[in-house]
Amino acid sequence: MNTHVAPGLELRVTPRVLSIAGTDPTGGAGIQADLKSIAANGGYGMAVVTALVAQNTCGVRAVHTPPVEFLRQQLDAVSEDVTIDAVKIGMLADVAVIREVRSWLEANRPPLVVLDPVMVATSGDRLLEPSAEQALRNLVPLVDLVTPNLPELAVLLGEPPAENWSEAVEQARRLSAATGVTVLVKGGHLTGESCPDALVNSHGLLADTVVEFALPRVETSNTHGTGCSLSSAMATVQARTGDWADSLAQVKAWLHDALVHADDLEVGAGNGPIHHFHRLFAGKAPVGQEFSRSLWQDIEPTRTAIFDLPFIEALGDGTLDEAEFSYYLAQDALYLNTYSRVLARASALAPTESAQLFWANSARVCLEVESDLHRTWLGADTAPRKLGPVTKGYLDHLLAASVQGSYAVLVAAILPCYWLYADVGDRLHARFLARGDGSVHPYAAWLETYADEGFAAATRQAIAFTDEAAGNASAQERAAMRTAFAQSSRCELDFFDAPRLHAGASS
Ligand SMILES: Nc1ncnc2c1ncn2[C@@H]1O[C@H](COP(=O)(O)OP(=O)(O)OP(=O)(O)O)[C@@H](O)[C@H]1O
Numbered sequence: 001m002n003t004h005v006a007p008g009l010e011l012r013v014t015p016r017v018l019s020i021a022g023t024d025p026t027g028g029a030g031i032q033a034d035l036k037s038i039a040a041n042g043g044y045g046m047a048v049v050t051a052l053v054a055q056n057t058c059g060v061r062a063v064h065t066p067p068v069e070f071l072r073q074q075l076d077a078v079s080e081d082v083t084i085d086a087v088k089i090g091m092l093a094d095v096a097v098i099r100e101v102r103s104w105l106e107a108n109r110p111p112l113v114v115l116d117p118v119m120v121a122t123s124g125d126r127l128l129e130p131s132a133e134q135a136l137r138n139l140v141p142l143v144d145l146v147t148p149n150l151p152e153l154a155v156l157l158g159e160p161p162a163e164n165w166s167e168a169v170e171q172a173r174r175l176s177a178a179t180g181v182t183v184l185v186k187g188g189h190l191t192g193e194s195c196p197d198a199l200v201n202s203h204g205l206l207a208d209t210v211v212e213f214a215l216p217r218v219e220t221s222n223t224h225g226t227g228c229s230l231s232s233a234m235a236t237v238q239a240r241t242g243d244w245a246d247s248l249a250q251v252k253a254w255l256h257d258a259l260v261h262a263d264d265l266e267v268g269a270g271n272g273p274i275h276h277f278h279r280l281f282a283g284k285a286p287v288g289q290e291f292s293r294s295l296w297q298d299i300e301p302t303r304t305a306i307f308d309l310p311f312i313e314a315l316g317d318g319t320l321d322e323a324e325f326s327y328y329l330a331q332d333a334l335y336l337n338t339y340s341r342v343l344a345r346a347s348a349l350a351p352t353e354s355a356q357l358f359w360a361n362s363a364r365v366c367l368e369v370e371s372d373l374h375r376t377w378l379g380a381d382t383a384p385r386k387l388g389p390v391t392k393g394y395l396d397h398l399l400a401a402s403v404q405g406s407y408a409v410l411v412a413a414i415l416p417c418y419w420l421y422a423d424v425g426d427r428l429h430a431r432f433l434a435r436g437d438g439s440v441h442p443y444a445a446w447l448e449t450y451a452d453e454g455f456a457a458a459t460r461q462a463i464a465f466t467d468e469a470a471g472n473a474s475a476q477e478r479a480a481m482r483t484a485f486a487q488s489s490r491c492e493l494d495f496f497d498a499p500r501l502h503a504g505a506s507s
C-alpha cells in the first residue's frame with residue numbers, strides 16, 4: 001500500500017507531532033487548533049509558540065512576538081528531549097522568527113515537515129509582516145508538504161490569485177516544479193457545491209502529478225482554523241501512513257465531518273471553530289489504518305494465489321484466450337449491476353454524510369463502468385449471458401451482507417473488489433509498461449481502467465471508510481468484518497479463475 005514512503009521515515013501508530021505556530025485564545029485556530037487536530041487524528045501533540053495573538057472568532061486585536069532567543073529555547077527544550085516524528089509549521093509572524101525556525105530545522109532535520117504558509121486570517125487581518133514574504137518563500141524548499149490557500153499560493157509564486165480550480169492546480173504545479181516540494185492546494189476559498197483539494201508534485205513523488213480529492217462543500221460560516229487543522233492532521237496521518245494520498249483521503253473525510261458538526265459548538269459571534277472531536281463526542285475511536293492493514297495481511301495467501309492464476313498471467317502478458325476474456329467481462333458486467341445496488345445499500349446505512357455520498361457516488365460510477373464494458377468490449381458479443389456459478393456465489397455473499405444490517409460488515413465485504421482490482425490493475429499495468437517494446441496489448445484498455453489514479457483514489461477512500469467503520473464497531477462486529485472481507489477476497493480469487501473453468505460451458 002505505502003508505495004511512497006520517504007526514505008528514513010519511520011512510521012508510528014501514535015506519531016509525536018510538534019506544532020510551531022501562533023496562538024488563538026478562543027481555541028479555533030493556531031496552536032490550540034493544531035493540538036486538537038493532532039489528537040483527533042491519533043497523534044501526540046506538542047507546541048512551540050511563535051507569537052501570542054489576541055484574537056477571537058471576529059478578528060485579530062494584537063500580536064505579541066516574544067524574542068527569538070526564547071523561541072529557540074522552546075524548540076531546543078522539545079527536541080533535546082523528545083523524538084519528533086513530524087513538524088507542522090503555522091504562523092511565523094516576521095523575518096526573525098522565520099530565520100530562527102529555519103536554523104532549528106537545519107540543525108535538527110525532522111523526518112517530516114508540513115508548512116502552512118499562514119499570511120492572513122479568515123477575518124482579513126495580517127499574521128505575517130509583508131517584509132517576511134520572501135523569507136517564507138525561501139523556507140518552502142526545506143519542507144515536505146506546503147498547504148497554501150489560494151491567496152497564499154499566489155503570494156508564494158508572485159502571481160495574481162487563481163480565480164478557478166484549474167488555475168489553482170496549474171499554480172500548484174508551478175510551485176512544486178520550482179521548489180521540488182509537494183503542494184496541497186485547497187479549494188476552500190472557491191464557491192460551488194464541491195470543495196476540492198489536490199496534492200501536486202511535479203517530481204514523481206506521487207502516483208500521479210495531481211491527485212485530487214473533492215467532497216461536498218459544507219454550508220457553514222464556522223470555518224475558522226480549517227487550514228491549521230488540515231495541515232496538522234496531514235503531518236500526523238502522514239507520519240502514520242507514509243502515503244500522502246492515503247493521508248489526504250483520511251484527513252479530508254475527517255475534516256468534512258468536523259465542518260458538518262461545527263455549528264453544534266456555538267463558539268463566538270464571528271467565524272467559529274470546526275468540531276475537531278466530533279468522533280470522540282459521538283463515542284467513536286480516532287481513525288487509524290491498523291484495521292485495514294491487518295485485513296490486507298490476513299488475505300496474503302489469497303493475494304499470492306491470485307497472482308499465480310493462469311488467467312492473471314495471461315491477462316498480464318496479453319496471451320489470454322479471447323473466449324475466456326469475453327466470459328470474464330460478461331460476468332463482470334452482470335456482477336457490477338448487482339454490486340452497484342450493494343454500494344447503494346452501504347450509502348443507505350452510512351453513519352456520516354461524507355460516507356453516504358461516497359458510496360452513493362460509487363454506485364453510480366459502477367453502473368457507468370458496466371455500460372462502458374458493454375460499449376467497449378461486449379457490444380459485438382450479443383450472446384445471452386447468465387450468471388455463472390462463481391458470480392452467483394459472490395453476489396449471494398454480498399447480498400447477504402447487505403441485508404443483515406451492519407454497515408461495518410457490509411463495507412468490509414465490499415472492500416476487496418476495490419482493493420484487489422486496484423492491486424491487480426496496478427501490477428499488471430506496471431508489468432505491461434516495463435515490457436517497453438511498444439507492442440500492442442489486446443487488453444491494455446482494461447488494464448488502464450484499473451491502474452487509473454481515479455480508481456486508486458476511490459480505493460483509498462473506501463479503505464478509509466472501512467477503518468472508520470471499524471473504529472465504531474464492537475469487537476464482535478470487527479470479527480464479522482474480518483470474515484466478510486476474507487470471504488469476498490476468496491470470491492475475487494474464484495472470479496478470476498472462473499473463465500478457465502466455465503468459459504467453455506454454455507454461458
Ligand atoms: N465550506 C467548506 N466545506 C468543506 N470543506 C471546506 C470548506 N471550507 C474549507 N474546506 C476545506 O478546509 C481546508 C482548508 O481550506 P481553505 O482553502 O479554507 O484553507 P485556509 O484558508 O488556509 O483555511 P483557514 O480558514 O484556516 O484560513 C481544505 O481541505 C478545504 O477543502
Ligand SMILES: Cc1ncc(COP(=O)(O)O)c(N)n1
Nearest residue numbers: 022023029030121122224225
Ligand atoms: C495563530 C493563528 N494562526 C493561523 C490562523 C489562520 O486561521 P484562519 O484563517 O482560519 O483565521 C489564525 N487565525 N491564527
